[in-house]
Amino acid sequence: MISSIKGTKDILPPEVKKWQLIEKIARETFELYGYKEIRTPIFEATELFEKGTGETSEIVIKEMYTFIDKGGRSITLRPEGTPGVVRALIEHRLYLKSTPLRFYYIGPMFRYDKPQKGRYRQFHQIGLEVFGEEDPAIDAEVIEIVDFLLKRLGISQIEILINSIGCKKCRPPYLEILKVEAEKHKKELCPDCQRKVYTNPLRIFDCKKEKCINLADNFPKIIDYLCNECKEHFSKLKNYLNLYGIEYRVEPKLARGLDYYTKTVFEFISKKLGAQDAVLGGGRYDDLVKIFDGPSLPGIGFAIGAERLISLLPEEFEEKEDLLYIAYLGDEAKKETLSILRFLRKKNIKCIAEFKDKNLKNQLSRANKLNAKWVLIIGEDELREKKYKLKDMEKGIQKELNKEELVEELTKKL
RNA sequence: GUGAGCGUAGCUCAACUGGUCAGAGCACCGGACUGUGGAUCCGGAGGUUGGGGGUUCGAGACCCCUCGCUCACCCCA
Numbered sequence: 066m067i068s069s070i071k072g073t074k075d076i077l078p079p080e081v082k083k084w085q086l087i088e089k090i091a092r093e094t095f096e097l098y099g100y101k102e103i104r105t106p107i108f109e110a111t112e113l114f115e116k117g118t119g120e121t122s123e124i125v126i127k128e129m130y131t132f133i134d135k136g137g138r139s140i141t142l143r144p145e146g147t148p149g150v151v152r153a154l155i156e157h158r159l160y161l162k163s164t165p166l167r168f169y170y171i172g173p174m175f176r177y178d179k180p181q182k183g184r185y186r187q188f189h190q191i192g193l194e195v196f197g198e199e200d201p202a203i204d205a206e207v208i209e210i211v212d213f214l215l216k217r218l219g220i221s222q223i224e225i226l227i228n229s230i231g232c233k234k235c236r237p238p239y240l241e242i243l244k245v246e247a248e249k250h251k252k253e254l255c256p257d258c259q260r261k262v263y264t265n266p267l268r269i270f271d272c273k274k275e276k277c278i279n280l281a282d283n284f285p286k287i288i289d290y291l292c293n294e295c296k297e298h299f300s301k302l303k304n305y306l307n308l309y310g311i312e313y314r315v316e317p318k319l320a321r322g323l324d325y326y327t328k329t330v331f332e333f334i335s336k337k338l339g340a341q342d343a344v345l346g347g348g349r350y351d352d353l354v355k356i357f358d359g360p361s362l363p364g365i366g367f368a369i370g371a372e373r374l375i376s377l378l379p380e381e382f383e384e385k386e387d388l389l390y391i392a393y394l395g396d397e398a399k400k401e402t403l404s405i406l407r408f409l410r411k412k413n414i415k416c417i418a419e420f421k422d423k424n425l426k427n428q429l430s431r432a433n434k435l436n437a438k439w440v441l442i443i444g445e446d447e448l449r450e451k452k453y454k455l456k457d458m459e460k461g462i463q464k465e466l467n468k469e470e471l472v473e474e475l476t477k478k479l
Numbered sequence: 480g481u482g483a484g485c486g487u488a489g490c491u492c493a494a495c496u497g498g499u500c501a502g503a504g505c506a507c508c509g510g511a512c513u514g515u516g517g518a519u520c521c522g523g524a525g526g527u528u529g530g531g532g533g534u535u536c537g538a539g540a541c542c543c544c545u546c547g548c549u550c551a552c553c554c555c556a
Binding site: 068071257323424426 | 480481493514515516517528547549550552553554555556
């Protein structure tokens with residue numbers, strides 16, 4: 066038996082309903098704020114991610130699905146959405162147009178990770194990017210959009226973490242200070258963190274070992290070393306969030322894994338998710354467009370993990386489907402059924418029949434199992450009278466109707 | 480990439496320390512009930528116990544290898 070590849074999974078019809086729900090509500094919400102959908106390829110030149118996502122990010126170092134195609138080009142399945150959108154923005158000179166540079170996307174991403182709860186090799190992100198807005202008001206708006214979206218989906222008990230990780234002016238000097246401080250305590254840190262002192266000192270704050278946590282608590286925090294511009298940006302962001310009445314927690318240890326972030330970074334977390342507690346993450350990336358030889362254009366965005374979002378969805382109660390099941394008795398009735406199916410579908414009525422030539426009891430039982438809301442009964446009497454029996458499966462009552470009345474009755478209830 | 484736990488019917492799980500152990504419930508199909516569903520009763524189908532090798536008179540169980548799943552680490556959505 067051939068099974069699906071490790072870290073990938075099939076999404077079967079009952080679960081697909083949830084996907085359709087979150088996709089629909091996400092689209093509606095983003096469009097409400099003036100965002101437009103953008104669809105970029107799921108594979109790109111490897112270089113795009115090396116330059117964009119960043120050569121020192123874990124994603125690029127060890128998590129990319131990279132292969133050489135038949136033309137000898139190095140191709141990578143996208144591990145995240147932002148670089149592709151930035152590439153499209155530059156390639157099509159979208160920044161020259163007057164339309165707002167507000168985009169959202171929904172689609173699969175790929176990372177060669179070891180699968181666990183909330184983490185898959187093919188997963189899906191619902192992402193959003195804005196370009197050309199310097200003002201922290203847009204940072205706040207972006208956070209507010211997600212907050213609104215989650216509320217619309219009925220998801221609660223989410224904590225919002227924000228931080229500022231500075232810009233290319235203030236971060237490098239801070240990292241030096243942090244490195245010096247961390248070196249002093251190097252021997253007390255765990256082996257992983259000892260390595261991080263040189264490779265990525267900010268990541269020491271991510272360590273879950275108690276000893277490292279305690280030590281890191283006393284290390285200097287970037288938030289205390291921001292330049293005036295970053296400090297003011299962060300302070301304004303907090304004010305706007307307060308204005309929206311959005312609760313958040315400033316988490317000075319929040320670092321994020323992508324190299325391109327500047328100033329604002331944020332994460333929405335839920336305790337229900339397990340070890341991978343982030344349902345979405347995002348931040349500002351003021352230098353990214355420039356990195357790809359585009360104009361000097363600031364950007365900010367986030368990506369929601371669709372699988373994680375779905376796992377937070379409240380349990381929905383099961384409803385009868387708006388489905389009509391046609392039960393027929395005999396060959397003549399079968400022919401009539403075929404024509405009525407066609408007729409009703411043209412009128413946008415969802416209907417099915419199963420062609421097993423079974424008795425009525427059996428067909429009703431099948432309709433019940435399929436969760437159909439109505440059953441139309443066609444037998445000899447009905448053929449003769451040209452009136453069919455429509456049974457409401459919830460109420461158990463039935464009416465005699467001709468074709469026209471039937472359409473009227475069914476569309477009324479839809 | 481590292482570590483731990485687990486793989487028995489479509490699903491959830493039984494089978495004492497290796498000795499009729501290949502089972503139950505749910506789901507599925509059929510019948511009781513030939514034009515009226517959900518209930519009940521009866522019956523049926525469905526498994527080389529993830530795969531391979533070994534130990535043994537005998538392995539679902541023990542050992543080795545392998546694949547997969549789950550969770551955690553690393554890191555992230």
